Structure formats: C-alpha cells, structure tokens
Amino acid sequence: MNVLENIDLSPLWISLKSSSITICFTFVLGILAAWFVISTQRKWLKILIDGLFTLPLVLPPTVMGFFLLLVFGVNQPVGKLVFNLFGVRIAFSFSATVIASFFISFPLMYRSTRSAFEQVDPDLISAARTLGMSEFQILIKVIIPNAITGLVSGTILAFARGLGEFGATAMLAGNIIGKTRTLPLAVYSDVMSGDMESASVYVLIIVMICFVLVIALNLYQFFVKKKRGYSC
Secondary structure (H helix, E strand, O other), X not given: OHHHHHOOOHHHHHHXXXXXXXXXXXXXXXXXXXXXXXXXXXXXXXXXXXXXXXXXXXXXHHHHHHHHHHHHOOXXXXXXXXXXXXXXXXXXXXXXXXXXXXXXXXXXXXXXXXXXXXXXXXXXXHHHHHXXXXXXXXXXXXXXXXXXXXXXXXXXXXXXXXXXXXXXXHHHOOOOXXXXXXXXXXXXXXXXXXXXXXXXXXXXXXXXXXXXHHHHHHHHHHHHHHHHHHHO
C-alpha cells in the first residue's frame, strides 16, 4: 500500500497524453502516406518511398533518436529555426516526446493501412472512376470504408507502440521528471536506482494498458468477421 500511495503517476499521464496526440497525426498521415504509395505509378519510386516510411520500424530506437536529435536539437536546422521564430526549444521538451513517439509508431500505422488499402476490390475503385469520382473522393468514399478494419488495427497497434517508446524518447526528450519522463523511462530510472517496487507498479500499468488494447483489437476483429459471416 505504501508503494501505491507514494507512486508518481505523472509518467502515466505524460505517456497517455503523448500517445494520444501522436496517434492523431499518425492516423491522418499514415492514411495519406499509404494512399500516396499505392497510387504511385513508378515502381522504383514506390519501393524507395516505402523503404523510407518503413525504415524507423527496423532501426534501433536509439539510432532513430540520434537522427531526430540531429534535426530537432537546439543548434540543429529545424530546432534552431523553431527557436528563432517562436522562442521554443523542441529537444528535451514534451513536444519532443510526441515527435519521438510519432516517428516510431508511424511505420506500424502506415504498413497496416497500406495492406488494408491493397486488399480493397479493384473493381470498386474502377467503378468509382467510371462514375466520375476524383481520386480523393475515391479514397474517402470507397477505399477507407472498405479498409476500416485495417485502419482500426493499425491505430491501436500504433498507439500501443507509442505508449511503449523508450530509446528515441530518451535521446530526443530526455528523462525529465514531470515533463518528459514516460512510463518506460520511469521503469528504467527506478530499476537503475534500485526501486524495484515502483518499477514493478509502472510495468504492471503498461502491461494492463497494452493487454486491454490487444483484447479490444481481438474483439473488434472477431465481431467484424462474425458480422461478415452473417451478411454472407
């Protein structure tokens, strides 16, 4: 009970807030990126762009964090520009946790969305073009409604991935108590300081949240398949 009473919940709120903001950008940009790639006619360009979008998924998070630090650091191009224009430092701020989370979780959303888009019946798209729909109208009215299951799956997985991000966040945002210390960073800090009880509480929180997300995803997919079975 003493551990629960003394536990600092700020890492939980920072993680949830960061992941919630991140998923808003990830959802929109993941859809647009997947649509752009599948719409690209040049095969070499499609392979190149797909590789760039997928690269953060296979790179070690600390390496990705290093690249982000080279871009958003105080004396680096984007970081310096933002500071000169708005007087805001990106590195080692809450915004940095959002940026790190975005670049790590984006590939999951992009890959799930692209796979879902590629499974949409091409005849539906051809029929929509015959009816005079623009490519953007086809995306909104044909492709997305028929790929909604993949979009939901990608959103949940990307949110969970952002929630558990450690390496890139540590590199770009640091480990500042009450500001950038997320749940994974709190676990690491407590383990390093020998406070295994507090670390165990944070681990339990992360496991519970991720478990609920996975169960929600499985239930959603189950009911979708069941509904389709009845419709057939």
